[in-house]
Amino acid sequence: MPTDIEIADAATLQPIEKIAEKLGLSADEIEPYGHYKAKINLPLAHKPAGKKGKLVLVTAVNPTPAGEGKTTVLIGLGDAMNKLGHQTTIAMREPSMGPVFGIKGGATGGGLAQVAPMEDINLHFTGDLHALTSANNTLAALIDNYIMRENKARLDPRRIIWKRCDDVNDRALRKINTGLGGIMQGIPRETGFDITAASELMAILCLSRDLHDLKERIGRIIVGYSFEKKPVTVDDLGFTDAIAILLKDALKPNLVQSLGGTPAVVHGGPFANIAHGCNSVLATQTAMDLSDYTVTEAGFGADLGAEKFLDIKRPVLGKTPDAVVLVATARALKHNAGVAKDKLNDEDVDAVKAGLPNLERHIQNLQRYNLPVVVAINHFSSTDAENQAIADGVAKYGVKAILADEWAKGGDGALELAAEVVRLTEQPFTFSPLYDYNDSLENKLTTIATKIYGAKDVVFSSKASKQLKQFEEAGWGNLPVCIAKTQYSFSDDQTKLGAPSNFDFHIRELVPKLGAGFIVALSGSIMTMPGLSKHPAAENMTISDDGKITGLF
The missing domain is CATH 3.40.50.300 (P-loop containing nucleotide triphosphate hydrolases)
Structure with a gap:
C-alpha cells in the first residue's frame, strides 16, 4: 500500500x-x-x-x-x-x-x-509561521532592550508575560533565564518559549479582518505590567507598526x-x-x-x-x-x-x-x-x-x-x-449561543466546563482566583474565554476517557490575550510548549541526493 x-x-x-x-x-x-x-x-x-x-x-x-x-x-x-x-x-x-x-x-x-x-x-x-516566529521574537527583543534603556513605561522585568516562541516541540525552552553575563547583556529575568502555534500573534493573525485590524490587535497586546501593576501594551511601547510590517505578507x-x-x-x-x-x-x-x-x-x-x-x-x-x-x-x-x-x-x-x-x-x-x-x-x-x-x-x-x-x-x-x-x-435553524459575553469570566468558564465537558464544578487555583478579580476590575470580563486543556479527554486529565462526568475541572492560571480578544485559561497540566516523543517522526525521515523526501506523513 x-x-x-x-x-x-x-x-x-x-x-x-x-x-x-x-x-x-x-x-x-x-x-x-x-x-x-x-x-x-x-x-x-x-x-x-x-x-x-x-x-x-x-x-x-x-x-x-x-x-x-x-x-x-x-x-x-x-x-x-x-x-x-x-x-x-x-x-x-x-x-x-x-x-x-x-x-x-x-x-x-x-x-x-x-x-x-x-x-x-x-x-x-x-x-507564514516563520514570519510569526520572527515577529514574536522581535517584539521580545524590543521589550528586553526597552527595559534596559529608559523604560519610560516603568515595565517591571518580573512581570513581563510576553514569551519568545519557536515552531518546534522543544521542552528545554519551556523555562529559561535571559540577560545573564553582565550589565551589557540586558536585565536578568526568567521567561520561556511557547510553540508558535500557541502564540498570541498566531491567534491575532487568524482573527484579523484586514491590515488595520491586525495593527489594532497588535497594539492591544499586553506584554506585562508596570511597577505600579498596571498593564503595559505594545502601543504603550511604540512597537505596533514594526511588528505589523513583519506580518503584512x-x-x-x-x-x-x-x-x-x-x-x-x-x-x-x-x-x-x-x-x-x-x-x-x-x-x-x-x-x-x-x-x-x-x-x-x-x-x-x-x-x-x-x-x-x-x-x-x-x-x-x-x-x-x-x-x-x-x-x-x-x-x-x-x-x-x-x-x-x-x-x-x-x-x-x-x-x-x-x-x-x-x-x-x-x-x-x-x-x-x-x-x-x-x-x-x-x-x-x-x-x-x-x-x-x-x-x-x-x-x-x-x-x-x-x-x-x-x-x-x-x-x-x-x-x-x-x-x-x-x-x-438547506434546513432552517436558529443558532443558540452557549453563553452571554456580558456574563462574568468565572461564569463563562464554568458554563463551558459543566455544559460542554460534563464537569461538576470548576476549581480555581489561588492565582487564578486573584486573576479573575483583577481581570474583571480591568474591564476584561466581557471577553470570550479560550480554555487550554488536553485533547484526549473531556476533562483536564487525559486518562479519563469516554464521557466522564461529575468531576472537578481545574484551572491554574489565566492569561490576558487582549490582542486576540479573549482570555486564556490554562487547565490541568497542559503545556504551551510541547515536547517530542520517545521516537519522534523525525527518526523516520530521509532525503535522497536528488531531493526526494520519504517518511513525511
Missing part, C-alpha cells in the same frame, strides 16, 4: 493559476510561490455574484494519539461536493512543524484526500489544491488544545466570497476546536456554520472504551458500543448550539458490524452516521456524506 507522500508525489497537479481561475481570481489577485501555491491579494478586486456562501464545519470526537483523519474527511468531502456539482472550496489550517517532526505528523490529509504540494505545506510553505491567505483539484485556502494554524484551533477569518471569508460552499475545520475534538470556533471565531467571522460534520472512527470509540492500542484494529462491537457515550456527548454539545449535525464514520479498519453499531447509537439524536472512505477513494468515497451535508445546509 503506497504511503501518503508516495500518493502525493504520483499526483499530477494543476498550475496554481488554473486553480485561481476556478474561483474567479485574476492573475493580479494572486502572488504565485512557485508553480502550485500562491498568496491571495486582499481585498478582492471583485466578488462573483450569486454565490451561496454556505459554510460547513468539520470537527471530531476526542482523538486517539495518532489522530482520526478529520482533515482527510474535510478534503474528501470538498472533493465529493464538487463531484456532485456543488461549487466548493476547502478552508483549513496550515501545519506546524512541531507535530510534523513529532508524533502526530502533518496536516494535509492522507491517501487520495490530500492537499498539495504536500511536502511544501508541511514544511516551510509560504513562510503572512496576513494574505494561501491558495493550493486538493489531489482532486478542489481549491484549498490554507492559512493560519493555532492548536486547539492550547489556542483557538481555527484557520484564519480571512481564509474562511475569502472562500465564502468565492464559493457556493466552504468546508472548513476546527482542531481536535468538538469540545475544543468546535466550541472555540462557535464562541470565539464565529462572532468575528459573522457567519454561523450551516451544518456540522462530526468525524468519528470505530478505533477512537474503542480507545475511549479502554481498548489497548495494539487491539484497536480488531473487530470489537461491544467496545464500540461502550465508547459511544463519547460520540453522543459531542452530538449533544453541538445540538446545544442548535446546529444541524451529521456523523462521518472515517473508514480506517472498521467493519460493517462496528459501523452499524455507531449508526444505531446516534439515530436516537435524529442524526445520520455515514461511512466515508475518502482515504482510499478520494471524493468518490464521500459522495453519500456530501449529499447529506448539502441537504442539512
Whole structure:
C-alpha cells in the first residue's frame, strides 16, 4: 500500500493559476510561490455574484494519539461536493512543524484526500509561521532592550508575560533565564518559549479582518505590567507598526489544491488544545466570497476546536456554520472504551458500543448550539458490524452516521456524506449561543466546563482566583474565554476517557490575550510548549541526493 507522500508525489497537479481561475481570481489577485501555491491579494478586486456562501464545519470526537483523519474527511468531502456539482472550496489550517517532526505528523490529509504540494505545506510553505516566529521574537527583543534603556513605561522585568516562541516541540525552552553575563547583556529575568502555534500573534493573525485590524490587535497586546501593576501594551511601547510590517505578507491567505483539484485556502494554524484551533477569518471569508460552499475545520475534538470556533471565531467571522460534520472512527470509540492500542484494529462491537457515550456527548454539545449535525464514520479498519453499531447509537439524536472512505477513494468515497451535508445546509435553524459575553469570566468558564465537558464544578487555583478579580476590575470580563486543556479527554486529565462526568475541572492560571480578544485559561497540566516523543517522526525521515523526501506523513 503506497504511503501518503508516495500518493502525493504520483499526483499530477494543476498550475496554481488554473486553480485561481476556478474561483474567479485574476492573475493580479494572486502572488504565485512557485508553480502550485500562491498568496491571495486582499481585498478582492471583485466578488462573483450569486454565490451561496454556505459554510460547513468539520470537527471530531476526542482523538486517539495518532489522530482520526478529520482533515482527510474535510478534503474528501470538498472533493465529493464538487463531484456532485456543488461549487466548493476547502478552508483549513496550515501545519506546524512541531507535530510534523513529532508524533502526530502533518496536516494535509492522507491517501487520495490530500492537499498539495504536500511536502511544501508541511514544511516551510509560504513562510507564514516563520514570519510569526520572527515577529514574536522581535517584539521580545524590543521589550528586553526597552527595559534596559529608559523604560519610560516603568515595565517591571518580573512581570513581563510576553514569551519568545519557536515552531518546534522543544521542552528545554519551556523555562529559561535571559540577560545573564553582565550589565551589557540586558536585565536578568526568567521567561520561556511557547510553540508558535500557541502564540498570541498566531491567534491575532487568524482573527484579523484586514491590515488595520491586525495593527489594532497588535497594539492591544499586553506584554506585562508596570511597577505600579498596571498593564503595559505594545502601543504603550511604540512597537505596533514594526511588528505589523513583519506580518503584512503572512496576513494574505494561501491558495493550493486538493489531489482532486478542489481549491484549498490554507492559512493560519493555532492548536486547539492550547489556542483557538481555527484557520484564519480571512481564509474562511475569502472562500465564502468565492464559493457556493466552504468546508472548513476546527482542531481536535468538538469540545475544543468546535466550541472555540462557535464562541470565539464565529462572532468575528459573522457567519454561523450551516451544518456540522462530526468525524468519528470505530478505533477512537474503542480507545475511549479502554481498548489497548495494539487491539484497536480488531473487530470489537461491544467496545464500540461502550465508547459511544463519547460520540453522543459531542452530538449533544453541538445540538446545544442548535446546529444541524451529521456523523462521518472515517473508514480506517472498521467493519460493517462496528459501523452499524455507531449508526444505531446516534439515530436516537435524529442524526445520520455515514461511512466515508475518502482515504482510499478520494471524493468518490464521500459522495453519500456530501449529499447529506448539502441537504442539512438547506434546513432552517436558529443558532443558540452557549453563553452571554456580558456574563462574568468565572461564569463563562464554568458554563463551558459543566455544559460542554460534563464537569461538576470548576476549581480555581489561588492565582487564578486573584486573576479573575483583577481581570474583571480591568474591564476584561466581557471577553470570550479560550480554555487550554488536553485533547484526549473531556476533562483536564487525559486518562479519563469516554464521557466522564461529575468531576472537578481545574484551572491554574489565566492569561490576558487582549490582542486576540479573549482570555486564556490554562487547565490541568497542559503545556504551551510541547515536547517530542520517545521516537519522534523525525527518526523516520530521509532525503535522497536528488531531493526526494520519504517518511513525511
